[in-house]
Amino acid sequence: MTGVFSLLPDGRHGLLPQSPGSAAGSSSYEDSSRYLAAGGYAPASAPGTLLDRIGAAGLRGRGGAGFPAAVKLRAVRDAPGTPVVVANGEEGEPGSVKDRWLLRYRPHLVLDGLRLAAAVTGAGRGCVYLSDAQAEQAVLRALAERPAGLRVDVVRTPHSYVAGEESAVVRRIDGGPALPTAKPPRPFERGVGGAPTLVANVETLARVALLHSRPEAAAEVVGAHLVTLSGSDGRSALAEVPAGTRLDALADAWGHGKAEAVLLGGLFGGLHGAGWADLPLDLEGLRAAGGALGCGALYFLHPGDCPVGVASEATAYLAAQSARQCGVCVSGTGALAGALSAVARGTADPGTPDRLRRWSGQLPGRGACGLLDAAARIAASLLTHFPDRLDEHRDCPGCAGAAAPEDGRRFLVAVP
Incomplete structure (x- = not known):
């Protein structure tokens, strides 16, 4: 890992932080005294005022779907019952480190965002959901330091690709396995303990806190x-x-x-x-x-990397990470991974590209979570952007005869 950098408009390319509107910072724990000195934990605005600010700014969720944050907050606020708010810090993607980094080094920023989300929705309980041991220790330390307020529990889960899916988060907090459930209902309708629940990515909550403390920097x-x-x-x-x-x-x-x-x-x-x-x-x-x-x-x-080999390793990892609850996901990810593995090894038959094309069009949207969609998109994008590589792949020296590893090792990144 080469470091933590910024390309914000008012900062130069270099180490963070560059501006008060930045979510990042140096890779050292930011304690409560530093966070308070920077304007953190400021008294909450009227719930409607902050919600309007979030909506006007156009904040979207940073967990993957990019759903408008204000719409999600409003849905939880308006549902019957006393809501629960959850900071979701379980990064299933092997190549992502941002959420663990925030929880390890800027937990007060995340907890402040969780506090504000509770104020907006009227929640009586908060949870921080994670799998990283170092992040857990940082969050527990921050909870002991912060001003008194919202009850917040820390819930640790075994790491997996699907453990951060919102219904899996609810299921785990309620004492079950971290596996997705069928929708509806969605968590905003019935979540933790049957209450309407906001499951928000930790970066989303960090930006809610920044919008509150730095309204003049909303665009940034x-x-x-x-x-x-x-x-x-x-x-x-x-x-x-x-x-x-x-x-x-x-x-x-x-x-x-x-x-x-x-x-x-x-x-x-x-x-x-x-x-x-x-x-x-x-x-x-x-x-x-x-x-x-x-x-x-x-x-x-980079030059010399084989896109077929990358696609094969990615789908092999996804197939291994399937929750094995949906038959279509088990068979679909397995079929995609098997076909791409055969292409990578140079043993695929002439009909394989057509099968991959058909499966990648038929499978999206049929699983309980996005894992099957991800595998289908990888296959479809390989066919779209590298169609010639499938036909020529029998002569690829880097892939011939090699079985794709299922642990995602190619994509793993260490937290800086």
Whole structure:
């Protein structure tokens, strides 16, 4: 990991923090005295005022779906019963580190956002949900330091790709396994203990706290994203960058300027080849290009990297991480991973591309969570951006005969 950097508009390219509107900072624990001195834990505005501010700023969730934060808060507030608010810090994506970083080094910022979300919704209880031991210790320390207020419990879960899905979060907090459930009802309707529940990504809550303490910097707060950058050469960084930044600017800034392709949004946004450098880092721009921002993790493929091998490893990991509750997910991810593994090993039959094309069109939306969709998008994007590589792959020296590992090791990034 090369560090934590900023490309915010009013800061130079360098170590964070660069401005009061930044969600990041140095990789050392920010205690309550530092956080209070910076304006943290300021008295809450009237609930309606803060909710209107969040809506006017256009804050969207940072857990992957990009859902408008104000809409989600309002739905929980308006549901019958006394709500529960949850800070979701379980990062299922192997290539993302932003949530663990926030919980380890800026837990007060997250707890402040949780406090404000409780004020907006009228919640009587909060939870911090995580799997990282170092993050858990930092959060417990911060809870002991913070001003008295909302009851907050810390719930630790075994790590898995699906453990951070919102219904899995609710199920685990209620004492069950961290596995998704069928919807409806969604957590905002009936969640923890049957109460309406806000499950919010920790970066989303951090930006709620910044909007409250730095209203003059609303555009910067909402327009910035924490992203994890990595690649096959081992270079990685956690960066805070403004929405709309071209991907080639990110690649150049962190040593991936020679990359020939990128895997977007962790494992959720698919592979992009020609034209990837011109893509903007924002929800709508990537969606229009057939990708997704997801959790903001970008994996750069350098010259010599085989996109077929990357796709095979990604789908093998997803198949291994299936909750094994939905038959269509078990069979679908298994079929996609098996077909891509055969292509990678050079043993696929001529009909494999057609089967991959058919499956990648039929499978999305049929599972209880987004895991099956991610696997289908990877296959579809490989066919779209690298169709020739499937036909030519029998001669790939880096993949021939090799079985794709199921542990996602290629995509793993250490927390800075």
